[in-house]
Amino acid sequence: MNDGATRRRTALLSVGAAVLLVAVKLVTGLVTGSLAFVAEAVHSGTDLVAALLTLFAVRVAIRPPDRDHQYGHGKAEHLAALGESAFLIIVSVAIAAESLRRLIDGQFHGVEATWWAFVVLVVVIALDASRALASRRAARRFSSPAFAANALHFASDLAGSVAVLIGMIFVAAGTPGADAAAALFVAALVVAAGLRLARRSIDVLMDRTELEAEGRIRAALATLEEPVELRRIRARQAAGRYFADLVVAVPSDAGVTQAHAIADDVERVVEESLPGADVVVHVEPSERAGDLRERATAAASSVPEVREVHNVRVMHLPEGYELSLHVKLPSELSLTEAHHVVERLEVLIHDALPELRKVHTHIEPLAGTDWASSPASGDTTTERAAIEETVRQVTGADPADVSFRDGEGGRIALVTIKLPGEEPLPSAHRHAGAIEEAVRERCPSLGDVIVHTEPDEAPATAG
Numbered sequence: 001m002n003d004g005a006t007r008r009r010t011a012l013l014s015v016g017a018a019v020l021l022v023a024v025k026l027v028t029g030l031v032t033g034s035l036a037f038v039a040e041a042v043h044s045g046t047d048l049v050a051a052l053l054t055l056f057a058v059r060v061a062i063r064p065p066d067r068d069h070q071y072g073h074g075k076a077e078h079l080a081a082l083g084e085s086a087f088l089i090i091v092s093v094a095i096a097a098e099s100l101r102r103l104i105d106g107q108f109h110g111v112e113a114t115w116w117a118f119v120v121l122v123v124v125i126a127l128d129a130s131r132a133l134a135s136r137r138a139a140r141r142f143s144s145p146a147f148a149a150n151a152l153h154f155a156s157d158l159a160g161s162v163a164v165l166i167g168m169i170f171v172a173a174g175t176p177g178a179d180a181a182a183a184l185f186v187a188a189l190v191v192a193a194g195l196r197l198a199r200r201s202i203d204v205l206m207d208r209t210e211l212e213a214e215g216r217i218r219a220a221l222a223t224l225e226e227p228v229e230l231r232r233i234r235a236r237q238a239a240g241r242y243f244a245d246l247v248v249a250v251p252s253d254a255g256v257t258q259a260h261a262i263a264d265d266v267e268r269v270v271e272e273s274l275p276g277a278d279v280v281v282h283v284e285p286s287e288r289a290g291d292l293r294e295r296a297t298a299a300a301s302s303v304p305e306v307r308e309v310h311n312v313r314v315m316h317l318p319e320g321y322e323l324s325l326h327v328k329l330p331s332e333l334s335l336t337e338a339h340h341v342v343e344r345l346e347v348l349i350h351d352a353l354p355e356l357r358k359v360h361t362h363i364e365p366l367a368g369t370d371w372a373s374s375p376a377s378g379d380t381t382t383e384r385a386a387i388e389e390t391v392r393q394v395t396g397a398d399p400a401d402v403s404f405r406d407g408e409g410g411r412i413a414l415v416t417i418k419l420p421g422e423e424p425l426p427s428a429h430r431h432a433g434a435i436e437e438a439v440r441e442r443c444p445s446l447g448d449v450i451v452h453t454e455p456d457e458a459p460a461t462a463g
Contacts, residue, residue: 017131018048021124021157028120034171036164036182037117039095040124044157082201088194096187102180121165128158156193160186213242213274220273224265229286242277244270249286251298259283292353296323299352305329305341307366317357323349324360331365338363372407380404383413386442387435387449391417394435400454410447413439421455428453 021044029037132154139148167182213235221230229249236243248266250259263281270279285298292314300309308328315322327345329338346359384402391399401416415435419428432451439449 013134015048015052017127018044021127022048024120024124028117032114032117034117034164034168034179036167036179036186039099039183039186040157040160040164042091042095045091078201078205081197082205085194085198085201088190089198092187092190092194096184096191099180099184099187103177103184117168118165121161121168125158125161125165128154128161132158152193152197156189160189163189213237213244216273217244217246217270220269221266223269226262226265228262228266231284242274244274244277244279245282246270246279247282247284249284251286251294292321292323292356295352296325296349296356299348300325300327300345302348303341303345305333306345311362320357321353321355322358322360323353323356324362326362326364328364328366331368370407370409372405372412375404375406375411380411383411383439383443383446387413387415387439390435390438390442391415394431394438395419407447411445412448412450413443413446414450414452415439416452416454418456419453421457 022041025037025041025044028034029039029041132151135148135151135154139151163182163185167178170178214233217233217235218230221228230246231249232245232247234245246266248262250262260283263283266281267279271277285302293312296314297309297312300306300312306327306329309325310328311324311326313324315324327342329341333341342361342363346361349359350356383404387402388399391397395417397418399415400418401414403414405412405414417432417435419431432453435451436449440446443449
């Protein structure tokens, strides 16, 4: 049986039990003249209303989100609980007023403590205990506020039934006023329970901040390998499900893909800390920091038409700083349109880096897909020999791999070399650059040479 069917079955059982208890308590109260029994009948009547509201709310709350209710229907349970709490309070105040009147006037209308009334009370107490336990289990299993409300009311029913039992014992002992006192106790019990329930329901309906959820979110974000700047958390819950909206800041020079990956990591850890939560992460650029190159890259990347920025170089001249960079723009732009884009880009860079004297921009079209093929091995013998010899001269070892592709712009040589893993990145880059330059000089027919460096994982040999 699925969760929805289980929830409906539990709600239907609550309705049936409430109908039975209302009938038994009301008949017993009218026959014996016990106001406490009548109060308990009214109390069970409110539980009948509660059970009917719960049945309605459960059927509505389990509906999936739709076009008109994109956050789901979970708040239906809290609306039902709020209506139920208001009904409880109104009826209980009326019973309390009647109990006080009887206690003040001393008119107890001949309350009779018959033996079968005690039997009824024992049966009622057993039913109240079983209903409270079943609803509490359902509330924990489904994280349902409606079932939690039922568990609270059934527990208060149990306490009220025990109070009626005590009152009837005193009535049998010759103190008829104990019945009205028991009724007053039951009314006070119900009012207190109704106020607690109303407060919880109003908190949810008003989207009260979930401080516990916020703490769990902050703790989850602290576990990320790459720390993120958390700027805002908004967390609420409805029908046992959390909704969390977060604003995080990422480095201003991070690309869209990198920023999206960071947002995915944030969503993952938050959902792990709040299972089943609906998490939305908004990404903002952090304050521009770092060196001139990083700040310039971040500023250039903020221009919508800019697809790629590379070869960013800062030059420190006696008269100040200058910057050069390569910018790739959509190939369908005309030169005039591209120049306007670059002018806006340079203004942004100057605004972000007022210490720059001048910005030199190289415009490149964004390349499309290059159709290519693999040439026959016999056609690349000369180039392969030149590459292998060059790599040995620069690194002292043979290349790990050499392959070729014939594209629209000419033949491309793809070379993989192995270097010590502890070698600094600038040094490794210089080795790759030296190989590319030497191969281009020896093989001018090549359209491009691309050298890929990898760490040499080979174990050291014993000396």
